[in-house]
Amino acid sequence: MNIFREHLKLYLVTDRRWNSEGILEDVKTALDHGVTCLQIREKDMEHDDFLKISREMKKLTDERKIPFIINDDVEIAVKCDAAGVHIGQGDMPVTEARKKIGQDRILGVSVSTVEEALKAEAEGADYLGVGAMFITSTKGDANPVKLQELKAITETVSIPVVAIGGIDESNILKLDRTGVYGVAVVSSILAKGDIAAATVDMAEKSDILVHDTVRKVLTIAGSDPSGGAGIQADLKTMAAHNCFGMSVITGLTAQNTTGVYGIENVSEDFVANQMDCVFKDIRPEAVKVGMVSSVGIINAISEGLKAHKATHVVVDPVMVSTSGSRLLEDGAMLALKEKLIPLAEVITPNIFEAELLADMKIETKDDMVMAAEKISSWYGGHILVKGGHLHEEASDLLYSRGETFWYKSERIENPNTHGTGCTLSSAIASNLAKGYDIRKSIENSKGFITGAIKDKLNLGKGRGPLNHQFKS
Ligand SMILES: Nc1ncnc2c1ncn2[C@@H]1O[C@H](COP(=O)(O)OP(=O)(O)O)[C@@H](O)[C@H]1O
Ligand SMILES: Cc1ncc(COP(=O)(O)O)c(N)n1
Numbered sequence: 001m002n003i004f005r006e007h008l009k010l011y012l013v014t015d016r017r018w019n020s021e022g023i024l025e026d027v028k029t030a031l032d033h034g035v036t037c038l039q040i041r042e043k044d045m046e047h048d049d050f051l052k053i054s055r056e057m058k059k060l061t062d063e064r065k066i067p068f069i070i071n072d073d074v075e076i077a078v079k080c081d082a083a084g085v086h087i088g089q090g091d092m093p094v095t096e097a098r099k100k101i102g103q104d105r106i107l108g109v110s111v112s113t114v115e116e117a118l119k120a121e122a123e124g125a126d127y128l129g130v131g132a133m134f135i136t137s138t139k140g141d142a143n144p145v146k147l148q149e150l151k152a153i154t155e156t157v158s159i160p161v162v163a164i165g166g167i168d169e170s171n172i173l174k175l176d177r178t179g180v181y182g183v184a185v186v187s188s189i190l191a192k193g194d195i196a197a198a199t200v201d202m203a204e205k206s207d208i209l210v211h212d213t214v215r216k217v218l219t220i221a222g223s224d225p226s227g228g229a230g231i232q233a234d235l236k237t238m239a240a241h242n243c244f245g246m247s248v249i250t251g252l253t254a255q256n257t258t259g260v261y262g263i264e265n266v267s268e269d270f271v272a273n274q275m276d277c278v279f280k281d282i283r284p285e286a287v288k289v290g291m292v293s294s295v296g297i298i299n300a301i302s303e304g305l306k307a308h309k310a311t312h313v314v315v316d317p318v319m320v321s322t323s324g325s326r327l328l329e330d331g332a333m334l335a336l337k338e339k340l341i342p343l344a345e346v347i348t349p350n351i352f353e354a355e356l357l358a359d360m361k362i363e364t365k366d367d368m369v370m371a372a373e374k375i376s377s378w379y380g381g382h383i384l385v386k387g388g389h390l391h392e393e394a395s396d397l398l399y400s401r402g403e404t405f406w407y408k409s410e411r412i413e414n415p416n417t418h419g420t421g422c423t424l425s426s427a428i429a430s431n432l433a434k435g436y437d438i439r440k441s442i443e444n445s446k447g448f449i450t451g452a453i454k455d456k457l458n459l460g461k462g463r464g465p466l467n468h469q470f471k472s
């Protein structure tokens, strides 16, 4: 199961030591003040009592749409239909836990070295708990993990990492720039007199920790020398999101705001070579794929993404530029559908691209929904049909496994929309890398694109570029 990184931000692990009778009340207070994930940890409770209290906690988390994880006990997790299980090094093997809970439940594993992290990832963990980070009262014998080791782990594995062990309001910010997506805490909330205030404080600090971390985002796309679309728009967008942008170039275009005057593809081997260089050194947390004009390049990217276990892949199925030029070779459409789109967490077709992917005409917002439905018959990820080219307002439709969500915006009177699609998909990748879930990522990105169009930068003789550096 894909655990949303946002859920790991402030992960509470229970301990009845300080308030055995009132644990449910304390947990409820914490859930209401900023806890994003809950784990019940009971080392020596009778099976029936454990199941009973787990069910009660499950109810509290369900009401608040927060994942509920059971420590160690796979059987209880299945019985109370928890979101997942967390196991330690001394518990059952990771592969066995995975077999018992199935593919749909989250599996967390405690590790303290890069070696253990790689092993747990290979055996099927969805996230890692790394610790103990500081001397703790919960686990007396723990030997603290060095910050450098934590950083090495987050940079090596592709699954998200949460730090655990002795983390409190005084030391949490020491984890700055280690790459974690959150902290798991026990006493810094449950041992406090004022649970609500302690939770708010920790939530604020973990928010700073998680969202100030510079995430790495890769664009695999074509170059636009005039700077408004393609690689150039992507890197500017990532920089505007405080992300570290990297680029694998699939081809050069000769274009400007008036049109595309030539394309020269990079060889597929060289695309693969660039991808290897990036992934082996600075692993991106999210990847945006844009112009991929040939079948060979599509195959190389698809193989590279699989080999390097790329996460948060956003595919912008670029087929035609805003100025109307074809950017995808004839015959490459099938490869795009069969090789690349299946690897994407979200695809972002504009109206024309959605028409081609759904094989139907789109003239209204209802048609957008129908097209997304048709695409969902062969693609299981999230589909964002962009409404920039519709005559109605410029609203985008997110179709997520049968549910529809609209991201509304009035149509801005501005002919300068060169690179809007590139910018939007890069903004989504940046937000996913920062740990936001898909809906929040799209909401934030829609706000960003609207601001960048509204700024009315007016450059060039044709459809000009946006201002990626607009001041909000
Ligand atoms: N005139 C406009 N006013 C407001 N938003 C727009 C306008 N044109 C495009 N957008 C937005 O820009 C984003 C890119 O959409 P679109 O232009 O349809 O894609 P593409 O650039 O791939 O053709 C979408 O969020 C869309 O709603
Ligand atoms: C190299 C390159 N890649 C993509 C686009 C699409 O532009 P838009 O974002 O306007 O759809 C483009 N014009 N050039």
Ligand SMILES: [Mg+2]
Binding pocket: 316, 318, 320, 321, 322, 350, 420, 421, 422
């Ligand atoms: Mg586009």
